[in-house]
Amino acid sequence: MPISPLVKEDIATIAAAIAAQAPKLSGKTVLISGGAGFLGKYFLGVFSYLNEHVLDEPVKVISVDNFITGDRDPNFDFSDKEFILDVWGDVTYPIPVREDIDYIIHAAGLASPVYYMKYPLETIESAVTGAKNLLELARKNENLQGFLFFSSSEIYGDPDPSAVPTPETYHGHVSSIGPRACYDESKRLTETICTIYQQQYNTPVTMVRPFNVFGPGMKHNDRRVVPMFTYQALNGEPITVHGDGHQTRTFCYITDAMTGFLKVLLAGKPGEAYNVGNEDNEISMRDLAQIFVEAAGGDASYKLIDYPDNYPAGEPQRRCPDGAKARKELGFQATVDFRAGLTRFMDWARSQETYVAKQQETAKK
Secondary structure, eight states: OOOOHHHHHHHHHHHHHTTTTGGGGTTOEEEEESTTSHHHHHHHHHHHHHHHHTOSSOOEEEEEEOOSSOOOOGGGOOSOTTTEEEEEOOTTSOOOOOSOOSEEEEOOSOOSHHHHHHSHHHHHIIIIIHHHHHHHHHHHOTTOOEEEEEOOGGGGBSOOGGGOSBOTTOOOBOOSSSTTHHHHHHHHHHHHHHHHHHHHHOOOEEEEEEOOEEOTTOOTTSOOHHHHHHHHHHTTOOEEEETTSOOEEOOEEHHHHHHHHHHHHHHOOTTOEEEESOTTOOEEHHHHHHHHHHHHOTTOOEEEEOOOTTSOSOOOSOOOBOOHHHHHHHOOOOOOOHHHHHHHHHHHHHTOHHHHHHHHHHHHO
């Protein structure tokens, strides 16, 4: 399968958006954990594009993944094999890297509620132990210029309505023993560990808290709402909404999100956490389902269902970022309208066998 033209366009857009910061990567070496994940693949794609079109000296990338949920995706099969090294590795053990590292990105993790409910201990280990191992590696690299930890908007839990949109100063409303705790609390603890390393050892750590990122490359069956609704819409199934459908989310298209992540890595203040998301499109799941019904056309519909047993209870009722800090300190502002991003995502999904296989089977009968 050739590389998706949409993915190529999106990667070029990201590279253009970080033009001011990109030269910092010239001639450097980057280690990324979770390189086979949804976001990891975009990092590799952007670095490959920068090598081909932008940088005076190539950036070398060491991508580490244990492929528990990630995979090698032909949509991201870029040709820069000389400087993009893709290896199996488990960050819950020390990574035997002997060369000098300039930047570390800790993106390994299990972001889907279905996966972190299935693998709760692995979720904790990948965040906490993985970060500890990579932070120790960071200490050995005296000239390290940046360490980016992927936290989550889930660390805020189910915020008080007065704290929505939610700023980075909000301390959260999270249960330490609830069904989501393996994910929420591991991210919170890892933020603490990162902060201590920055304070004690001057490690240049920054942290991002993403808010519902979506885009080409998401798996149809990872049970996050945009790919799940897309699969149902493209295959003529009713759009299934959990609960009463009044819970809200905001959605950040991948080009905006990756721009924010890279700005945090290359220009963020050490020891600081940044929301990265789109605060302008908070929408209820019921209204989101209606958008998919309209996009699908025909006899499409949605229905409310109970939460399935494999989905953790305690879902936040509202999730919307306050983006003031990222705007002020990084000049980051999400610009892609949700419907425009969704159109691109659905166009990509129509070209993917995993999203339309059921539709094709039905058409043959």
